[in-house]
Amino acid sequence: MEANFLPTADFAKQLDQEDPLSRFREEFYLKPGMIYMDGNSLGLLSRRAEKTLLESLEDWKQYGIDGWTKGNHPWFFMAEQLGEKLAPLVGASAEEVIVTGSTTVNLHQLVSTFYKPEGKRTKILADELTFPSDIYALQSQLKIHGYDPNTHLVRVKSRDGRFIEEDDMIDAMNDEIALIVLPTVLYRSGQIIDMKRLTKEAHKRGILIGFDGCHSVGSVPHFFSKWEVDFAFWCNYKYVNGGPGGVGGIFVNRKHFGKMPGLAGWFSSNKDKQFDMEHTLTPAHSAGAFQIGTPHILSMAPLIGSLEMITEAGIQNIREKSLKITQYLMDVIDHELAGMSFFIGTPREDARRGGHVGLEHREAARICKSLKENGIIPDFRAPNIIRLAPVALYTSYTEVWEVVQTLKKIIIEKQYEKYKNEREIIA
Template sequence: MWIFETMDFENNLAFAEAMDRDDPLKELRGEFIVPQQGSESVIYMCGNSLGLQPKVTRNVVHGQLDQWANLAVEGWFEGEEPWMYYHKSLKELLAPMVGAVVSEVCPMNTLTVNLHLLLVSFYKPSGKRFKIIMEAGAFPSDQYALESQVRFHGYDPADAIIEVSPKGGALTLKTADIIAAIETSAEEIALVLFSGVNYFTGQLFDMEAITESGHRAGAIVGFDLAHAAGNVPLMLHDWEVDFACWCSYKYQNGGPGGISAIFVHEKHFKDKTLNRFAGWWGYQENIRFKMEKGFIPEPGADGWQVSCGQVIPMSMYSAALGIFKKAGFMGPLRDKSIRLTGYLYFIINEVNKSLHFEQFKIITPEDIEQRGAQLSIVATKHAKEIFGELVKRNILGDWREPNVIRLSPVPLYNTFVEIFQIGQQLLAICNSLPND
């Protein structure tokens, strides 16, 4: 394992090659299919939007298709991994990814569907305690979900939703300001809902501090971990987070539109006052096929299931999480991520130095405790042209209006040489543009 005491980076190819040679996780890149353009590999910096396909995924999916072909309906109860219980082996892989007890996690549905299902249980407005605190600039689906939930309960989103915004022209939030907002409205808050990592800025929030503050205020605390799961270490159980949900297709490489998963802290398992939208698959497993009226939930997070298990998407997720297990889960990956993203931060600043002005302004916090693998970079001039040129040069990040390029070096498959090459190409692109 690397020990990172200083960020002693160098802007040259020999340094980047040496870093790759010394990388204890370098073999993991070979587990993935890197897109090709002609004879060259794409420098793929978009794992924050859609992770690369593991090579093993095709075989795993074909295995499930073969089970369907050979066993048909009997596949639910026969074969090496009967579909009826398939989610259980996946739970064993999910729990260490988010710092949970196995019973606290369950793969199911898609992200916003799960957020709605969890809000049915955990957003319980009553009297003057009906408000929700969230970050301003949260991903739109979270905003839409909360707007519709508060309207469902008869409230106006303008009254019920408190958005915490950065102060003084800053682009990211201070933990102290989040806590102050919670404390200011403590007697009115029913729920605190934040993302783990903000999709636009790449800011990693202090989830432990937010959870503690929300609980002191008497509120339930949940997180959308779409950009955090598989990106940064999480300890949802120890932090006593009430609930969380995430998608699998970004940093966890579960495939486009891949299955989501939920976390419900075990302290809520015996709370019979919780509402839920029930379905057959959440019914107690050992008596499910009696087909009786009167919902009896399966213990744990499994009791929030509604429809039967999505076997093919679960198999894709399982294939990807097997690679995380091979890596030692999030600890070793986070070590590399800190170094890899730090190198990108350094290289971007080296480009600015060569240009003699701040062409690229990084809005993601410099503090490694406040960021994951993503850097959000404002191109102060010719933003769209620069992004287009990167794509032409086989460097694939993503674009956010009006002028933000998001680059996400994923420790599973990106390299230090790729980071160096991005810097070289950015400098060449900027030197080719009009000097206005």
């Protein structure tokens, strides 16, 4: 608990008055009477993202096919330009980042490129708490190579069902492992993985390593180049606020430039050669080589405005508020919900906590439905987690205070009892 914490609404208002990022709140479309705590699944629409999307629609309207080279935001280099804007968020050079594809497609691309089973090294190392889509992709890639995922996908066990210990991951890095794919932040508990340490240990053993940054990019600063991470991939619709199903991102360390992409396509090309229409691919000498098909322009366009705003706010400032407001959330929970069977299943230490808090309760699914009835949008994850994400750019401390007061009311009045304790279609 913060030393100066006070369990009052006035204290929350004071924190809002002192918040240097509070001005960005007015940039977002916030629905009156609703508190949005699900930015770790889908970030809200900002006015700047809307503006740049509309500008790209206007480019299409005015220029047709000439929009590739003309207009407010010409399309031909949009993926590279957005990569340059994203690079500071992940600690990379502009050439090492490209905006392309979706999370799982990008993972397939990277595994097909970097998974090269040879001799004893035929297995892929992951963890048992990672997001299911990553596991599906890794299983699929192993099958393509003729291996049984039951024996060749090694999943590090969790000791408590919440966290993964780095020591256990390192112990699993034996001479049968060809590739490692891990999350930057665990999607249930919000634990940050020690990427720097794990990368160093993997490389000491001659193993390539990559990370899924879906639950951290835009909320947590990264230093992929400095840490010598081989590759990373992520979505841009959570903390980067790029829109539902928005285009993802790829980082490829420059030491791998020149490597032929496992899944090649027209936009893998060197830009100068692309329209030569040759049947021999000359890949871009950058992360751009790992694009496949034509960029999804209208899904990338909102990122122009969103990244402009994030750059203006500063990723370090965003992280500072994220840590402060998640700590405040946990402090209020500790004080207000004591004795109500809630458990905070998220690391308390700043260095180990991402941008959301996993609040556990045996009636979690029912409580989430009650929260929605009370105008609060949470996120449920089976079997018993209420994920709450106070996003630095648009969540206020006052809202956090109100969310916990509502949780208290739901339990005291047993509002949740009217619902079944099972998830909705979209949890």
